[in-house]
Amino acid sequence: MSLNVENPSLTAVLAPPPLRLIDDQGRAVPQHESGGFRLPTVETLLDLYRQMVVARRFDVQVTALTRQGRLATYPSALGQEACEIAAVASLAPQDWLFPTYRDSIALLTRGVEPKDILASFRGDWHSGYDYQQHRIAPQATPLATQALHAVGLATAAKLKRDDTVALTLLGDGATSEGDAHEAFNFAAVWQAPVVFVVQNNQFAISVPLDKQMACRTIADKAIGYGMPGYYVDGNDVAAMYAVISAAMDLARSGGGPTLIEGLTYRIEAHTNSDDPTRYRTTADVDLWRGRDPIERLEKYLVSQGALTEEVRASILADAETLATTTRECMTEQAVIDPLELFEHVYSTPRSALAEQRAFLATELDGDAAASAIANEESAR
Amino acid sequence: MSLNVENPSLTAVLAPPPLRLIDDQGRAVPQHESGGFRLPTVETLLDLYRQMVVARRFDVQVTALTRQGRLATYPSALGQEACEIAAVASLAPQDWLFPTYRDSIALLTRGVEPKDILASFRGDWHSGYDYQQHRIAPQATPLATQALHAVGLATAAKLKRDDTVALTLLGDGATSEGDAHEAFNFAAVWQAPVVFVVQNNQFAISVPLDKQMACRTIADKAIGYGMPGYYVDGNDVAAMYAVISAAMDLARSGGGPTLIEGLTYRIEAHTNSDDPTRYRTTADVDLWRGRDPIERLEKYLVSQGALTEEVRASILADAETLATTTRECMTEQAVIDPLELFEHVYSTPRSALAEQRAFLATELDGDAAASAIANEESAR
Amino acid sequence: MSPQQTLETGTAVRAPESLTMAAALNAAIRDAMVDDPTVVLFGEDVGPLGGVFRVTDGLYAEFGETRVSDSPLAEAGIVGTAIGMAMYGLRPVVEMQFDAFSYPAFQQIVSHVAKMRNRTRGKIPLPIVIRIPYAGDIGGVEHHSDSSEAYWTATPGLTVVSPSNPADAYSMLREAIASDDPVIFMEPKSRYWSKASLALPVQTEPLNRAVVLREGTDVTLIAYGPTVKTALATAEQAVAEGLSVEVIDLRSLSPFDDETVGASVRKTGRAAIVHEAAQFGGYGAEVAARLTERNFFYLAAPILRITGFDIPYPSPKLEEYFLPTPDRILAALSTWEWS
Amino acid sequence: MSPQQTLETGTAVRAPESLTMAAALNAAIRDAMVDDPTVVLFGEDVGPLGGVFRVTDGLYAEFGETRVSDSPLAEAGIVGTAIGMAMYGLRPVVEMQFDAFSYPAFQQIVSHVAKMRNRTRGKIPLPIVIRIPYAGDIGGVEHHSDSSEAYWTATPGLTVVSPSNPADAYSMLREAIASDDPVIFMEPKSRYWSKASLALPVQTEPLNRAVVLREGTDVTLIAYGPTVKTALATAEQAVAEGLSVEVIDLRSLSPFDDETVGASVRKTGRAAIVHEAAQFGGYGAEVAARLTERNFFYLAAPILRITGFDIPYPSPKLEEYFLPTPDRILAALSTWEWS
């Protein structure tokens, strides 16, 4: 598999073209080239469009806040909206999502409040939303580890005869980890109702795909586990949605796991502390800017007469409202009690932790007393 | 992939038949069914036969010694001789072998003395042969870990422009480990001169293949790494030898890694402490006894007039000589100095270890003195 | 066997029978599974084979594939999927076949099992039991005799326990399965075949408490898992030397029962800790350090550690030189100045 | 920059320049690669990017793909292949991107890197350096601030070191690469940007020795890596309180320099160890236990451990409450009875 996507002849020799339902120019792909998948309805696509636009606005806003130093870190998904939104849109309410650090817009799309998403990135606590309510696991940092959690949860649901499916997002780099392999294999052997969506953004931080794997496509890996695999244009939300939804249905009906690769690109740096000019050219980035998933769908929707100026304006207004909410939530300082550090490590109380908590409490009291005295003195 | 090999219709649906050059009845497979591989010469096959017979005699002998409680443990490879011997026979002198606990007969075939093979199984030391001389890594117990070592060594050889190839043996169960995946992937990305030979004996201790993986064949896994994969009848030494040799040539000429699956069966228990009646039927074992790799080749060689009674007698004599050597080496007690415990942990001396060594030395002296006194007393 | 009374757990009390530790562990899992349909068991060879040490013998036959299953051979996979199951309300009991084979699961254990509850502000507890047969003295080949407790006890978020006898094995495992916290349950291999007469379901001391197994006045000997037997033998042997040895079985390694052990040390003024693992950075360091910190002015002598040497666990023919013995322990105690 | 003399290593002495610890580490790898063609470097993002901390900056450009390379993203793979390379005569230097991301390599490190030499009776040494950026105080999100030293120091067969300043960073890394033993080289992230003026190639104390960084008479304060700075600040602050603090930088965690540290403790009669990792089962336990064992009758008070709490490393906004500070250290010292 080659990173060198500008060279279509090379890519063509090595891998089949990814599945598309809407092409680069925003035109519907002929039925016979669509691998048996059907283009979602215009209503569905319009909804996906709205979610992508809102998600991007959020992403851009948070990136800006991060540049201002207001967040500890933020991994942007700019350019990957089609994968992220299609994944979330394919979930039924009872399904679970297992995201990574990169998938904040997936959380947003599933209804998590900006302030709760940002809690971890601004350093308040390691993770900050209601997992049960949203049915979203904490965003995972240790790569590919969450894929196993997804398989376990899906298997538990199957054992309980619930019709819950788990969907997990992974990066291309993460597929190299042993945990990814074990997750794929356990899922296939146990016929777990789980869907693996690999966002192949062609880089693991600075490492390009051809130093990461030598297979034609990531989807090919599915063969070695005995599950279906799909190689999809990850900037075509229609295709991603159609394929993921089909996989969810398959899983829900007892058909086991599916591996889906969405070929896409990360437009922003890996995180704010990354310098992508060290490992890729502006030309490469520009090429992929030109393949923008939102613009592509926009062309299609406009061509269908579905995206009127009115609708567009209302979507943009939604996006702006969200951006405002996002900025505003950063002005409220979360109240974090240092003594909470000791609260959640165990459910069974431990005397040693109680001692350490008491120690910190005394220290804090001392500090408070000291600063009270200092304040008094300076007030004099 | 199904364990239920008695049901050919099922297997046939799920997987292609494994590659064979000599069939169950000892007949050469027609050229057009041999996947482009050529039957080795009769001389080569006769040599492989001799090595298999000798190896089996060793294995039977060691199993007997183990039953007598003379070894801590011994994992037998009875029934898997075609894989083991074909692998070793495909090695050039400069090549390295990375075996597991199960592959003692591979060591034997590469020239390691019985006493040096058995050092670890009788509990003298963790491993006991000359690695550099034989170019064999220590037999690995933590599953699949050695596959990564093989890839590393092969890559080092490539960097040094040596024409060394590394071959590693793995079990079917071991392919489930994350390390196997990482080894396959590193090898493919780095185009390392390494050959992976998976002995699919259809069990990982008690766990049958269908609880281990859901793919058609283990060889299929190669697709997901972008390397060639071969599904071979692991009881046909001719096919195993032809395929492994071709893979070694490919690796040596810069063509990168190959994954080879040999479908075989472990006739004995997993180790002497295993009770296989708990997880498989005698009928199953008998079925596979009937597919014996040595008998199959014997039929072929006899049909070719290559295995005369004279030759057979000389081979059996060789085997008996080896069995005798093996029994005899068990009567010599290896001299193991407890103080050697501290010798090899680090190359840089450590005062704490020197102290502990001195402590043990004093203790041993004390014991010696005490038993000397006791002896004296009892002599009085 | 007539039911005598129904405990809270719903398990009837059975007549006393002679049970090995392996059988007691087996009974504990079985009873927990009967009482609580959310308890599931999986791992390598735990199904039809009943585990390489037969701890799960018969459970597959009794509970079937949905509750007891052989997993693919991958330890990170086992622990990682157990995490997902626990997130969905199950209580997985998983087995690492031998101690050293828990290492592939290290990341899942340290970065997730130990931290999930804290990460989620208590919202995702992980009631998982990870059973690890550990330690040596069974003539095992390399990688089959490791003592890995120090890795787990150094990890905040884990509860680490080790029974030394069949009664505790039963009681502690039941409590571990019932706990909402993840528990690393370390089973001393060399004690699997030790026997006791038990009327199940037996309940011993709470999971987080140490017990004084034998009272004494001169020295506190602290042990756990496989070395408890050694410590008791030492105490017996010490009588002849006029030494009164108090023996403590820690049972819980993390948390450490400061109260029970501290009281003993303050009484005797001398203490030694015995374990199989290497000394440097071993669990005994924590025991010695914290007891000294908290009871320094009661101590007549430094706390000693009688442990394995700072080397990898040796091959079968050499393990006798490695393992702490009563003689070695008594010799160590005699290095103290006894004024 | 004019060559002044050619050392044994073949590296010319350069004029003094101001270098960060990251730059000193970079120079050490570079010089080692120039001197020894068997040194190779690989890991995640160590190539064109130069590592996420830029420790390998420029090396890919200078030495090319055959000696410096980005590997697939798999830590067991990185360490496992390094083992194979070392078996074939190379000296791999590999990077674990952040401390917690060394955990997937745990089995390869503990069961092979640490044990290969012993297993083979010295016939297969493994000259591998595993660089691990560790510890916190950089406002990192979860998993980016772990202190994992206790896992490695509890493992016989590993050498574990940690520099606290640029000069040691250079010298110790050169020595680690030259060592025939595998070395876990722990780099304190928060000190990467600390500077010193150095004339490379600089050679400081031998790899296995601790150094007394500041002499004092009342207390020995023992630190390593990130907390050395804290310890020095404490000593400075203590002057005002009339307390003379001796500061020791351990440098080598395993082996432990009993001689140097023991001498100091016997002199002062009081000691405390400072580290970021949690206290329970942390490396400080070994330090306290062994110093007490060996120097009990010189001690006027128990050895204290001023460390992180027994909790997972906290989120950025809470790390200030977790990390040992001079105030906290001085407060701890004041709990001793100072007669």
Ligand SMILES: Cc1ncc(C[n+]2csc(CCOP(=O)(O)OP(=O)(O)O)c2C)c(N)n1
């Ligand atoms: C086990 C582990 N190793 C290393 C890292 C450090 N790391 C964080 S993101 C990253 C690259 C991941 O690439 P990919 O999986 O393609 O996801 P992407 O960031 O492109 O979305 C690395 C190496 C980690 N988080 N976990």
Ligand SMILES: Cc1ncc(C[n+]2csc(CCOP(=O)(O)OP(=O)(O)O)c2C)c(N)n1
């Ligand atoms: C990492 C690891 N986990 C578990 C084990 C225990 N174990 C030893 S052999 C074995 C089964 C291996 O099966 P397979 O790979 O098929 O090889 P076979 O024994 O059939 O040759 C298991 C589970 C181990 N050695 N290493």
Ligand SMILES: [Mg+2]
């Ligand atoms: Mg990526």
Ligand SMILES: [Mg+2]
């Ligand atoms: Mg097998």
